[in-house]
Amino acid sequence: MDDDLSVRVLLKSILSRDNHDVVESADGRSAFSSLAVQKPDIILLDLMLPDYNGLDILAQLKESKELEPIPVIVLTGSADRESKLTALSSGAVDFISKPFLPEEVLLRVNTHLKLHDLIRSLRVAVDNLESDVIAAGKIQNALVPKSNPQGLSVEWIYEPSYRVGGDIFDVFKLDENRYFVYLADMSGHGVNAAMLSVMVHRFIEDFRTSIDEGEFDLSSFMKELDRNFIFERFNLFFTIVSAIVDLKEGFVLLSNAGHPTPLMKREGSVQFLEGKREALVGINMIHGDVSKIPFRNGDLLLLYTDGLIEVMNEKGEMYGEERLKNLMESSSDTDIRSASLNLKSSYEGFKGNALAEDDITALLIEF
């Protein structure tokens, strides 16, 4: 766009020689009519047009959702420093001072076309990646339970730090009185961790269906996980706490492979279930050790991932095990639902506006 015919002829000749198609406009009105028909790859805009101020045209271009991405190079008089700065801060990508050399015009136009093309490809790639991640998040979310298994009182908090996460859990009924619960945390978070979490979930499903439900043995289950998810296979590891809750006999069988220590609240007092601890999964160090813990009427069991105790506030302090224990001890929640809501508001209040670094999952099980 330039009102000076000689400038338009010169620019057209320079650009056509380099195989660019050029559409000329002598004023703002005809320029916008052309833009309505066809969107160019780049716009060369004179700042002094007879019917419009070039800066107003620039502002109008940048306000339009469709035209905004088109790079604009402004044409200015060499002394017009202020306009150049205003144009650059208003969204122009570059300027060419008159009088110009043909080489300079070609260099600037071609550079910005290349740059614009790269930005466009990058945007497409990021959009594709983003939609893949959203799809992965949906798949992962579909794997965690939607409701309690009949007969067991469970509440959970499940918050990936990104759209997908590295935490996974499940709760299912083994037989009339026994339930199996696990909570696993893959190293890292994001797509790699999410894919591994889906594989772990799938593996556990297969393990469960391959044996008679009454025969589910926690010790063999953990050893089987360790055998199948060796570190070298994915260069990732995971920690897992798994439990069989027996409501008839009143106990929980617990196996903890590198996972944060579960908590048990009984008659107002809270204990860490240290028990026998195994190493993380995948380095061939799981021996099949299982702890047997009494679980009676009114008892509350809390399983959680490290994301919960490592929640950081704006001062860089961690939420920590002690704060969690104190919260459990001090709360006089009468039902498991309010205990879960109370936990969530506690760490969220602690976190304030700090960013969540890790996925947070907590499972509360009440006798």
Next chain:
Amino acid sequence: MFEFKKANDGIGVISLNKRARITGEMSANFRKWQETVDLKSCSTVIVDGSNIEFIDSMGIAALISIYKTISAKGSDLILVNLSEEIKKLLNTLRLDRLFIVKDCSVVEAIKDLC
């Protein structure tokens, strides 16, 4: 950020040139970096934890990777100067049974080996 030096008798020493949290992108960089250094030829690898403020699970995975690389030849991974918090984490994961965790300086650890 990450430095690798060879001391006497093929002992490799990994350290950080300034205090940092090995989390997020830094963990990914640590993982990539350790693949570029010659760990296989080390008789022992010592990680100096004095500048490690905190380490996340990806950072831990990088340590396991170092261990896997050197343990195939029977070499040990020794971690020294770790904060109490990191020692607790290694204990939770039971990695203190896989790696050797020592409360001493790099110089003392090297002296012990020689």
